[in-house]
Amino acid sequence: MAAIKYKEKCVRCRKNWVITSWRSRGQLCYDCQKEELKGKIADPEMKKFFNIPEQLYKDNGFLRNIKIAYLRYGNLTEKQMEAFKKAVVKMKEDAKNPPPEPKMDWP
Numbered sequence: 665m666a667a668i669k670y671k672e673k674c675v676r677c678r679k680n681w682v683i684t685s686w687r688s689r690g691q692l693c694y695d696c697q698k699e700e701l702k703g704k705i706a707d708p709e710m711k712k713f714f715n716i717p718e719q720l721y722k723d724n725g726f727l728r729n730i731k732i733a734y735l736r737y738g739n740l741t742e743k744q745m746e747a748f749k750k751a752v753v754k755m756k757e758d759a760k761n762p763p764p765e766p767k768m769d770w771p
């Protein structure tokens with residue numbers, strides 16, 4: 665099942681566009697969530713878990729929401745962790761954006 669991606673204006677600043685595949689409306693943009701993302705993570709395991717390139721947080725509101733949820737509540741459900749990991753893997757793959765296979769030139 666493909667995730668539905670949509671683009672909408674950030675509900676707080678009404679300035680930046682937000683692209684999200686998460687099924688909730690009202691996603692805030694990176695600029696608006698930046699401060700919330702700065703919280704301290706004490707658990708070394710979780711620190712590692714959230715230690716992904718900042719660009720991924722910029723590009724993906726879902727990842728931001730998960731991190732903020734963790735900072736707020738101090739834990740994540742297994743499902744949230746799975747979804748986070750999957751999203752990171754997918755984004756890294758997309759970033760590589762492999763060019764189409766070159767046509768083999770047989771001698």
Ligand SMILES: [Zn+2]
Pocket residue numbers: 674675676677678679680692693694695696
């Ligand atoms: Zn905003």
